[in-house]
Amino acid sequence: MQRFKYELTLLWSGTGIKLALAFYIATVAIALWQGNCRVLNEAEVHNSLQTNFEKNLADWSAKVTDGEAELGLMGYYLLTPTAHSAPTWARLIYGQRDLDLLQQNIRLLALEGQIHASEINNPENQITGFIDLAFIFTYLLPLIIGLMCATLYANEQQTNRWPLLNALAGSGMAVLNYRLGLGFLLLTCLNSAVLAIAILLTNIAFDACAAFIIGSLLLYQFFWFSICGLIIRLGLNTAASTLGFIAAWMVLVVIVPGMSNLYLTHQYATDEGIALTLKQRQFMNDAWDKDKKLALDNFLQHYPQYADTAPLGEAFDWKWYYAMQHLSDLAALPHLEQYHAIMNKRRAASDHLAWLSAPLNFQQILTQVAQTDMTARHDYLLQVRHYHAQLRNFYYARLFYKTTTTEADIAQYPRFVYQPPTPTMPWLHLLVLMLSSIVVLAIINNIGSASRPLPQRYFWRSTRSQ
């Protein structure tokens, strides 16, 4: 206990560590505030869209039930909001939500012309990204760890305390390990406090997700402490230790993800997205010139339940129009499937390449648990497609059988409800994170052995002329 107190005092004695931790806490506060602002803003926009929609629906309902306007016209003009509501962890781990179109207005027309729209964003802000807790844990936490522990051996060596420490019972290496352990404990307490406060301030439940995130955070910390251990074992001087740690950080955080991204962009480049939009437009436009009765028959093959609808006349008929819209979606379907296939392959490859770099792996774990990654986005878009099908079913029933639309009919108008997917824990990623630490420990073990103790150089000359 005495030793614990003294070691703690030693650790806390420098101004560097105090400034670093103050900075860390300040950025955490900013991150929590930012995340909260963003999520609240999204919810506000969504609510205003909902109120707007209910008002528009009421207006259209009045016009349609009076016979003032046709139901088809309502399908053309009425915009229904769909929103990718923020999952509970989004305030802390915002992921890629700042790239995505989070609220969309859908109408009955062909979906392919609507679903690929993009959000209005300042791209210069997107280059750097959003400050959230995931950024702080992934990028800044290793730097704090490096500041605390990378120069443990070098400091002792430089101040000539190392021979004394090494001569004590229980070798010098044990002292350094104790200090590494102490640093780990300190940061664990700090990060747990941060997460606990974050969870209390938001409405996140303390469930399996939270436990998983804390577990992966501890493993990630352990990884970086083992990198510190590696640097200590190499027995470098202060400058080399610092620069070595920063170099390791740069390689793992900037260079490896960068190279993997370059590879992925090359390997999975696709223009299927453009192909499908062009195809959809071409089909819809050509439809105006083709035989309408034949085209409607084509549609009825996909929807045989409406086969006994009244035959088309010479005048413009809404049911034909929307049938063509759907057929244009179907015409673009091969391209869409190809597009989705390539995106899925890219996502899988990106997942696997993330194993090469512990920070990238950790970020992947966080965004996957928080459901703010590519998978969650893809899931939301599938739900939008499903909803569009529901909308079409609502309208088809009333367009193909020319009944008068009543209030009861409009009351059945489907609304989009976002179903968050069941959380899947990325156990494989966690395992690989653990493996990365084990690999580093193995390297340390390889370097250090009884026959090769830490160097005992005497640093009275300048560090550079060695």
Place this chain on the structure above:
Amino acid sequence: MNKIWKISCHELKIHARNKSFYILLPLTQVLIIMALVGSWRYVQQSIHIQTLWQQEATRQWQEQPDRHPHRVSHFGNYAFRAMTPLSFFDVGVNQFVGNSIYLEGHRQNSATFAEANLAGNNLRFSQLSAANLLLIFWPLLLIALAYASITEERESGRLRQLLSNNLPLAHFLTGKILAYIIISLIFLVPIFLCGLLLALWSSAPFTNDILWRLGALFLLYFCYSILWLGIILCCSLLSRHAQSALTFLVVFWLLAVIVTPRLLGSLAPNIYPHPSRVEFEIALANAIARIGDSHNPNDPHYAEFKRNILRQYGVQKVEDLPVNYAGLVMSEGEKQSSLVFRQHYHQLINTFVQQNSLKQYFYWINPFLIARAISMKVTASDSQHFYHFEQAAEDYRFTTTQTLNELHTYEVRASKDKTQRISREHWKKFPPFFYQTPSLWWSLDSTQKEFLWLLFWLTLPLLVTHQLTRTRNIYATI
């Protein structure tokens, strides 16, 4: 001069003795050249694909059969954005902005299929372009090389001897910085030669503009190196120990290069909020509805418009007009809606410009922001160039739609408005969409602040050392 040269040579010799110097520097150069080549292949592929799609879209437009012009305006056209030729050097915002815009009548669409939407979260920080590596990684390398250059002299006692031998401190410092300038040149020149070769070999035509841009880039990164060398050597001069100089420099580098840009990017929308896509579209629709609804026969704006047209042609009824009234209404509607859109769009762009200008308040303390801004402008890969493209696409859309509306007015008889089709030869007369990257002078148009601060940073070390020389406040003692 001789003395300065001797000091530089001594400094270079020290580095030449260090084995890791011969590994680290070439390795970094290879990494940057790999990034260059990788990005170059990607940019070539993108230019090729976008050109093909543009040709396809033009072909689909020109091969339309006889049609009613309003139908053609709904058929629409596409504008495909090819990356600017020098994007292989600095990818800028290219991954985050869309690649294709659908141009149709009545509506302005957004650019879709941005690369980032396919890639997800890997991209931030790790857009491994040559510019990124030079802006982020190269200063770290310089810090590693030069942090102890003056503290080493002081700790070994050489500084005291040199100064006591009547060597002016200014000469000493000039010698030191000259050595590192030579190292920077050895580092930068092969990279830029490689860049030049790639630009020559590219499928885009190698114009004078590209040559100027490459020259400007080289000058920029050279100045950036000198700037960092000034900071590093000043720190080295002012610190007692090498370790404290290193710690200060590394912390400064981290804050300037990693933390501040992200912080500013994240805070900017809080200070200057911009509307989301749906809010923008709703505001636009409301503004257009306020002007008038062309489908509503009792609408006051269009009633006024009808009166003016009738007066202009000197007739009493719409049916007596020599031209198609429906076409005139379409023209008017398009004009009004495009006017409103432009107002809203320019407001949005101004908000974004304000958000970006937040960085300018930090130029005095962060050289990275200055260099990155200028680098993106010179390689024509920043957001202003994207808005230039969007504006060009919108202008093209407006001109095309209004020409079609004119055809509707003058070629289509009002009595046969629903069924008449005009000859397909008309579609061939429309010029295809062609976008020209603006010249270097346009790109650098609003960078006065950046250049001023760059000059400030370049002269700051001079001022500091001048001040030091005068007060003789150098720790020449061990």
